Amino acid sequence: MTSFQDKEIADGWDDVLGKDKYRLKLAEIADNYPDQRSLFVDYNDLDAYSTDLAMFILENPDRCLGIGRKEVQAAMPPSWDPQNKLNLRIQGLPRDAKVDIRRLRAKHLGKLVAVEGLVRKVTTVKPRMIRAKFKCARCGQEIWIDQHGMILEEPVACTNPDGNCNKQANRFLLDEVASQYIDTQKVEIQESPEGLRGGAQPERLSAYIEDDIAGIVTAGNRITLNGIIRSLEKPDRDKSTVFEVYIDVLSIEFEQHEYDEIQITEEDEQAILAMSRDPNLFSNIVNSISPTIYGMKEVKSAIALQLFGGCHKVMDDGTVIRGDMHILLVGDPGVAKSQILRYMSMLAPRGIYASGKSASAAGLTAAAVKDDFGDGRWTLEAGALVLADKGLACIDELDKMTPQDRSSLHEAMESQKISVAKAGITATLQCRCSMLAAANPKMGRFEEGNIAKQIDLPPALMSRFDLIFPLTDKPERTVDQRITNHILNVHRRGEAQQLSEDVKIPGVDVKEIRESTSNIKPFYDPEMLRKYVAYSKRIVPVMTDEATKMIADAYLNIRGSSTDGSVPITARQLEAFVRLAEASARSRLSHTVDKEDAKIAVDLVQYYLQKIAGTSNGGLDIDMVSTSFSHKDRSDVGTITDLVTLAGSEGIAEADIVTEAGKQGIGKEDVERILQQLKNNGTLYCPTDKVYKVVG
Ligand code: ADP
Numbered sequence: 087m088t089s090f091q092d093k094e095i096a097d098g099w100d101d102v103l104g105k106d107k108y109r110l111k112l113a114e115i116a117d118n119y120p121d122q123r124s125l126f127v128d129y130n131d132l133d134a135y136s137t138d139l140a141m142f143i144l145e146n147p148d149r150c151l152g153i154g155r156k157e158v159q160a161a162m163p164p165s166w167d168p169q170n171k172l173n174l175r176i177q178g179l180p181r182d183a184k185v186d187i188r189r190l191r192a193k194h195l196g197k198l199v200a201v202e203g204l205v206r207k208v209t210t211v212k213p214r215m216i217r218a219k220f221k222c223a224r225c226g227q228e229i230w231i232d233q234h235g236m237i238l239e240e241p242v243a244c245t246n247p248d249g250n251c252n253k254q255a256n257r258f259l260l261d262e263v264a265s266q267y268i269d270t271q272k273v274e275i276q277e278s279p280e281g282l283r284g285g286a287q288p289e290r291l292s293a294y295i296e297d298d299i300a301g302i303v304t305a306g307n308r309i310t311l312n313g314i315i316r317s318l319e320k321p322d323r324d325k326s327t328v329f330e331v332y333i334d335v336l337s338i339e340f341e342q343h344e345y346d347e348i349q350i351t352e353e354d355e356q357a358i359l360a361m362s363r364d365p366n367l368f369s370n371i372v373n374s375i376s377p378t379i380y381g382m383k384e385v386k387s388a389i390a391l392q393l394f395g396g397c398h399k400v401m402d403d404g405t406v407i408r409g410d411m412h413i414l415l416v417g418d419p420g421v422a423k424s425q426i427l428r429y430m431s432m433l434a435p436r437g438i439y440a441s442g443k444s445a446s447a448a449g450l451t452a453a454a455v456k457d458d459f460g461d462g463r464w465t466l467e468a469g470a471l472v473l474a475d476k477g478l479a480c481i482d483e484l485d486k487m488t489p490q491d492r493s494s495l496h497e498a499m500e501s502q503k504i505s506v507a508k509a510g511i512t513a514t515l516q517c518r519c520s521m522l523a524a525a526n527p528k529m530g531r532f533e534e535g536n537i538a539k540q541i542d543l544p545p546a547l548m549s550r551f552d553l554i555f556p557l558t559d560k561p562e563r564t565v566d567q568r569i570t571n572h573i574l575n576v577h578r579r580g581e582a583q584q585l586s587e588d589v590k591i592p593g594v595d596v597k598e599i600r601e602s603t604s605n606i607k608p609f610y611d612p613e614m615l616r617k618y619v620a621y622s623k624r625i626v627p628v629m630t631d632e633a634t635k636m637i638a639d640a641y642l643n644i645r646g647s648s649t650d651g652s653v654p655i656t657a658r659q660l661e662a663f664v665r666l667a668e669a670s671a672r673s674r675l676s677h678t679v680d681k682e683d684a685k686i687a688v689d690l691v692q693y694y695l696q697k698i699a700g701t702s703n704g705g706l707d708i709d710m711v712s713t714s715f716s717h718k719d720r721s722d723v724g725t726i727t728d729l730v731t732l733a734g735s736e737g738i739a740e741a742d743i744v745t746e747a748g749k750q751g752i753g754k755e756d757v758e759r760i761l762q763q764l765k766n767n768g769t770l771y772c773p774t775d776k777v778y779k780v781v782g
Pocket residue numbers: 378379380381417418419420421422423424425426569572573
């Protein structure tokens with residue numbers, strides 16, 4: 087690599103700063119100082135002056151920027167006070183300056199690089215002292231000490247050669263007011279999920295952001311940090327030779343368009359348009375989703391539609407209607423729920439896989455925490471839904487989430503925002519994601535009887551899901567046979583895949599195995615499907631009259647089917663119809679939502695409603711899902727509440743309630759469940775064990 091003298095470097099800066107664009111910027115800074123105090127130089131302009139010099143700057147940023155800052159001061163208009171502090175920042179680093187977090191090595195120390203990632207944690211912005219002013223306690227001599235780390239550095243001795251302290255003084259007074267400060271913020275970024283292969287854990291990097299660019303990023307942002315990699319000694323008592331690295335940020339770039347990460351070439355576009363004309367398109371897409379898993383056609387269709395999503399709408403009055411769909415799989419253990427979730431987190435753009443019982447403080451939403459990371463400052467940490475912003479959040483074991491998530495998740499799902507207000511941190515984080523969640527039934531496995539009652543999630547949360555699929559695992563000869571064959575074929579194909587086609591093993595025909603199990607290969611390869619989905623997002627389909635009518639009819643029909651006063655379906659399901667139909671239109675790259683799209687939506691909603699809220703007489707009772715009280719329950723609730731109310735301040739023992747309610751035909755289990763629910767919703771309380779009173 088070419089080496090440069092100070093003079094040559096200075097000439098380079100001089101030339102670039104002489105461009106009109108920067109001269110105007112400098113004049114602007116002079117006018118607006120100190121509100122504006124950073125000059126951003128595009129790497130391209132340095133590169134245009136000299137590619138060698140630009141590369142030299144990447145290799146020796148501290149020295150070159152030091153020279154650059156002097157040149158900037160010299161280039162300021164005459165009215166400028168040279169004492170004013172200016173930042174020189176470089177932005178728009180080239181592709182080859184980009185480094186993955188997991189590839190950061192010792193050789194990057196001191197180099198200017200660009201690191202992409204997802205902001206996971208941000209601390210509050212706090213002033214950091216950069217120059218401390220001390221006074222000698224004996225002679226009053228002023229002493230300035232530059233501050234570097236987190237611990238205040240004090241003078242060693244008085245600098246006054248002829249003061250009365252004889253340079254022996256060891257007490258110094260800090261003048262906090264006259265000392266100089268700078269705003270700082272520490273953030274932590276993690277690798278974007280797209281960059282991860284094979285379910286690796288994302289690696290993280292700390293970053294220090296200073297002065298005017300502190301406070302502009304928030305948790306969940308996708309950013310590129312341009313900065314210098316530095317090392318930080320671990321603050322252990324024993325001196326260590328192992329150092330932590332961090333990035334000293336020069337400039338921050340925000341990504342503009344989520345689907346631009348996926349490059350679609352003209353060739354791709356042709357392929358995509360050809361795909362869209364295939365009459366079997368939708369079933370092909372369904373066959374590309376987790377093909378190692380047998381069956382589950384409805385679930386896979388729903389998930390396929392979720393990938394495409396409905397349309398995000400902003401109404402005249404500013405109301406926002408989400409287009410993202412949420413799907414819940416509730417089922418017995420071992421029915422491949424986790425497997426599907428993992429597959430989708432890999433397939434979907436910006437997919438994140440997380441478990442409801444994750445150990446992170448942020449959980450699924452977000453949290454303000456005070457931990458080591460913030461060096462005593464409050465830190466805002468993003469949870470899975472925030473990290474999946476504009477993508478798909480795959481949440482396993484949703485029923486095991488923390489109580490805090492339980493209370494805030496439904497808000498996040500509907501408004502797609504999470505607000506945090508704690509300890510001086512007030513932030514609104516975006517979580518514009520679709521959610522694909524899995525949960526186990528209350529007792530770990532579905533038992534005979536009503537499905538809806540066995541789902542252990544708050545009703546408000548349940549009603550946010552567009553579709554809920556119960557998956558049961560009951561031994562059944564023919565189905566078992568098929569699943570068994572399928573799973574064994576998956577394994578055989580897996581084995582054959584490891585071998586080359588012309589391997590000779592007696593009794594084994596590798597080629598034949600591969601051909602006979604070709605249905606286990608995704609119909610479209612994941613890369614192509616991702617491109618297709620990204621392309622489809624450009625389309626905003628509009629509902630035709632026919633489709634509107636079909637959805638309205640289906641909705642009103644189900645609502646009308648209620649005979650005994652139960653509410654069979656609510657307006658939330660009506661929105662689900664619309665989203666599903668829009669997604670179906672998108673999947674065909676159609677600009678209109680037609681009858682066929684409406685039919686797919688209606689069929690899916692009816693399928694799941696029947697499974698989950700079908701009553702013994704063939705009707706539907708969605709109330710069971712959205713309030714966890716069915717219509718019959720409602721009268722039972724009345725009976726039980728009355729019993730407890732009558733008992734007054736004395737309260738009534740659970741055993742007595744069971745006996746009394748039993749006389750009115752309410753079973754013991756129902757009583758226990760209803761009591762639990764009434765306790766949870768705050769109608770009743772339990773002052774001593776097993777004794778109930780009415781609140782208020
Ligand atoms: P869950 O999360 O529902 O408890 P898992 O996703 O861990 O279950 O699945 C358990 C195993 O059973 C997986 O290895 C999966 O491949 C297999 N399995 C279950 N159902 C099917 C199916 N229908 N087709 C293929 N494999 C299945």
